[in-house]
Amino acid sequence: MSSAPAARDLANAIRALSMDAVQKAKSGHPGAPMGMADIAEVLWRGFLKHNPANPHWVDRDRFVLSNGHGSMLLYSLLHLTGYGVSLDDLKNFRQLGSPTAGHPEFGDAPGIETTTGPLGQGFANAVGMAIAEKMMAAQFNRDGHAIVDHNTYCFMGDGCMMEGISHEAASLAGTLGLGKLVAFYDDNGISIDGEVEGWFTDDTVERFRAYGWHVIPNVDGHSAQEVKLAIENARKNTDQPTLICCKTIIGFGSPNKQGKEESHGAALGDDEVALTREALGWKHGPFEIPDEIRNAWDAHDAGAEKEAAWQQRFDAYRAEFPELADEFLRRMRGELPADFDQRADAFIAECQQAKEKVASRKASQNTLDAFGPGLPELTGGSADLGGSNNTVWKGCTSISADDCSGNYIHYGVREFGMTAAMNGICLHGGLRPYGGTFLTFMEYARNAVRMAALMHQPNILVYTHDSIGLGEDGPTHQPIEQIANLRMTPNLSTWRPCDTVETAVAWKHAVKRDDGPTALIFSRQGLPCMDRDDAVLANVAKGGYTLLQTGDGQPEAIIIATGSEVELAVQAAEALGAAGKNVRVVSMPSVDTFLSQSRDYQEAVLPAAVRARVAVEAGITDYWYRFTGLDGKIVGMTGFGASAPAGDLYKHFNITAEAVQAAVESVI
Numbered sequence: 001m002s003s004a005p006a007a008r009d010l011a012n013a014i015r016a017l018s019m020d021a022v023q024k025a026k027s028g029h030p031g032a033p034m035g036m037a038d039i040a041e042v043l044w045r046g047f048l049k050h051n052p053a054n055p056h057w058v059d060r061d062r063f064v065l066s067n068g069h070g071s072m073l074l075y076s077l078l079h080l081t082g083y084g085v086s087l088d089d090l091k092n093f094r095q096l097g098s099p100t101a102g103h104p105e106f107g108d109a110p111g112i113e114t115t116t117g118p119l120g121q122g123f124a125n126a127v128g129m130a131i132a133e134k135m136m137a138a139q140f141n142r143d144g145h146a147i148v149d150h151n152t153y154c155f156m157g158d159g160c161m162m163e164g165i166s167h168e169a170a171s172l173a174g175t176l177g178l179g180k181l182v183a184f185y186d187d188n189g190i191s192i193d194g195e196v197e198g199w200f201t202d203d204t205v206e207r208f209r210a211y212g213w214h215v216i217p218n219v220d221g222h223s224a225q226e227v228k229l230a231i232e233n234a235r236k237n238t239d240q241p242t243l244i245c246c247k248t249i250i251g252f253g254s255p256n257k258q259g260k261e262e263s264h265g266a267a268l269g270d271d272e273v274a275l276t277r278e279a280l281g282w283k284h285g286p287f288e289i290p291d292e293i294r295n296a297w298d299a300h301d302a303g304a305e306k307e308a309a310w311q312q313r314f315d316a317y318r319a320e321f322p323e324l325a326d327e328f329l330r331r332m333r334g335e336l337p338a339d340f341d342q343r344a345d346a347f348i349a350e351c352q353q354a355k356e357k358v359a360s361r362k363a364s365q366n367t368l369d370a371f372g373p374g375l376p377e378l379t380g381g382s383a384d385l386g387g388s389n390n391t392v393w394k395g396c397t398s399i400s401a402d403d404c405s406g407n408y409i410h411y412g413v414r415e416f417g418m419t420a421a422m423n424g425i426c427l428h429g430g431l432r433p434y435g436g437t438f439l440t441f442m443e444y445a446r447n448a449v450r451m452a453a454l455m456h457q458p459n460i461l462v463y464t465h466d467s468i469g470l471g472e473d474g475p476t477h478q479p480i481e482q483i484a485n486l487r488m489t490p491n492l493s494t495w496r497p498c499d500t501v502e503t504a505v506a507w508k509h510a511v512k513r514d515d516g517p518t519a520l521i522f523s524r525q526g527l528p529c530m531d532r533d534d535a536v537l538a539n540v541a542k543g544g545y546t547l548l549q550t551g552d553g554q555p556e557a558i559i560i561a562t563g564s565e566v567e568l569a570v571q572a573a574e575a576l577g578a579a580g581k582n583v584r585v586v587s588m589p590s591v592d593t594f595l596s597q598s599r600d601y602q603e604a605v606l607p608a609a610v611r612a613r614v615a616v617e618a619g620i621t622d623y624w625y626r627f628t629g630l631d632g633k634i635v636g637m638t639g640f641g642a643s644a645p646a647g648d649l650y651k652h653f654n655i656t657a658e659a660v661q662a663a664v665e666s667v668i
C-alpha cells in the first residue's frame, strides 16, 4: 500500500511544471514558482476555500499572485487543483491565444482573480478585495448568519515590497484592520539585478508592524510545518492583516541556479532542468504528473463540500431574510436596480429644466444625491479631497476599522493605492466604487487606471479641477495633457461635461458601464446650463452632438468644444451668427462614446465635407487634430499653466470667445 505523497513531492509537481513550461516556451520566470511552491502547497491544499468547479462562488477565498512574473505558479495550481487549465494550456505557456499568458490575466483562465505583473499592484488589489469583503460582511451578515466570510491571500516578492504602492496599500489595510487579509512575503534576497542588499535593506518586519499589521517573521518557506503554523496564527488574528515573512530560495532545487538571479527570469536550460529533476527526486517526464500526486492535489471533492456547506448557510439566511438574500445576489451579479434608468432619466430632465449654473463638480455631487439613494452598491471615496472633489453626498457614511457598514472610504492621500484598491473592490463584486482626486494627480495612479481598462472593470474615476480654470493653485495643479492621455487609453470611457445635464448623463453612463472604467472630469468653476430641446437632450448620451447652429442646412464652420469651453464656443457662434455666418457648435463630452456611434450619426454631427473646423478645450491642443485636420484650428494650451485667478489665465492663454471667433473666421 502506497502512503500519501509527501508535501515536498506535491510541491515538486509545481516546480516541475513551472520549469518545464518555461523551458518549452524558452521564456518566463521559473525562480519564484520554484521558490514559493512549498508555501503554495500548504496554503492551497490545507487552507484555501475554493471550488474549482465554480470559480465564481461568491464566498470563495481570493488568491492574488502579486509577483505576477511567477505566473507558472498560479497556472500550475489551477491545473493541479482542477480548474479549466489543461496540460496543453501549460504546454502553450506564453503563446498567442493561450489562457496561460506571460503574466496572469483576469478573464483568460478561470481562477485568476486579477491581472498581475506590474509589481505591487496585485497587493493593492488584494487590499481592495479585503475591504470589499469586510464591507459586504458588515452590510449583509446577520447574527448567526455569516454569508460573507472569506480570506484574501496574497503572494508578494521583493519587487512588490520595493514599490511605493505597497506602502499606500499596507498603510490603509492596517488602519482599516483588515483581519482577513494574509500576505506572504517571498523573502529570497534576489531581484533581477542580483542580491537585493545593494538596493533593498528595509526592516520589512518592523515596517509592517508600524502599519499596524500582525507580522510573523522568520518562517522557513520550505518547511510545510512552519508555514502551516504561520497560516493558523494569521487566521486567528481577525483584527489585523497578517504578513507572513518567508525565507525562501529562488529557483529551489536547481543545483547551479538556485539562490541566484539567473533563475529569476529565464529558462534554466535543458541540462539544468535534468539536473534539477535529479536533485528534487522527480522521476517523471516533462508535463507528466503521476496519479497519486494528481489525486492528492485534486480539489473538486473538497471544493464541492465547502461550497455546499456555504449554500446551506445561505439557504438558512434566505429563509430568514429573503429580501436581503435577493439583494445580496443582485449585487454580486453586478446588476443595477430595475428602476435605475427611469430614476436617472427623470433627474436628467429635471436638470435641463432647472438650468442651474454650478461647477460641474457640484453638479456631480447633486447627481450623487439623486442617484445614491437608489444605488446601495455605490461606494464612494476620495484621496483626501472629499470636500474639493464633492464625492461626499447626503447619504454617505464613512467606514472605519470598527464599522464597515457604511458606503464611503477615506483613502487618504494615496491616489495609486486608492485606484488599485478600487480595482480590487470591483473584482471582488458587490460594490460599485467611485473615487476622486484632482485630475493632475490621476498620474500618480496612472497604471491602475490602465489596469482597470485592461481588466474591463467598471471603476468610476472622479477627477475634478480639470484645467487652468482651477486658477490660483497654479501649474502644479493645472492639468494640461491629462485629458488627452485618458482619451488615448483603450477601453477607458472619458467624459468632460459642460453643465449639470451632461454631468448627470455622464454619471448614468458610468454607472451603467459594465465592461470598463469611466473617467468623469469636472470643473472647479461655475458653468452655465445650456438650452436643449428634447431631441438635443436625447443626443447628449451619444457623447457628441449638435448643441446649436446659427443657420440651417450644411454649416459653414463647426466648433467642437468640451466642458467649460462649450460656453466660449456658444458665445463665439452667437457673434458669428449675428454677422450672418452659419456656424454649428458640437459639444463633445465623450469622444470615445461619440466614436462608438453609427457612421451615419457621426457624419450627421460632423459632416466630412465641412472642413472649416475649430476645436476649443483648455487642455493640450494636439489631441484635437484628429477632428480638425490640417485645415482646422485649435484653441487650447500648448504649455504649462500659471498661478493667477482663472479669468486672468483664460485671457493670458488666449482661450476666449473672441479667440474662438477669430479662429473660425480664419478657417471659413
Ligand SMILES: Cc1ncc(C[n+]2csc(CCOP(=O)(O)OP(=O)(O)O)c2C)c(N)n1
Binding pocket: 031, 032, 067, 069, 117, 118, 119, 120, 156, 157, 158, 159, 160, 163, 186, 188, 190, 191, 192, 250, 264
Ligand atoms: C512595476 C514594475 N516594475 C518593473 C517590473 C519588471 N520586473 C519584473 S520582476 C522584477 C524583479 C522582482 O523581484 P522579486 O519580486 O524579488 O522577484 P524574484 O526575483 O524574487 O522572483 C522586475 C524589476 C515589473 N514587472 N513591474
Ligand SMILES: [Mg+2]
Binding pocket: 157, 158, 159, 186, 187, 188, 189, 190, 191
Ligand atoms: Mg526576490
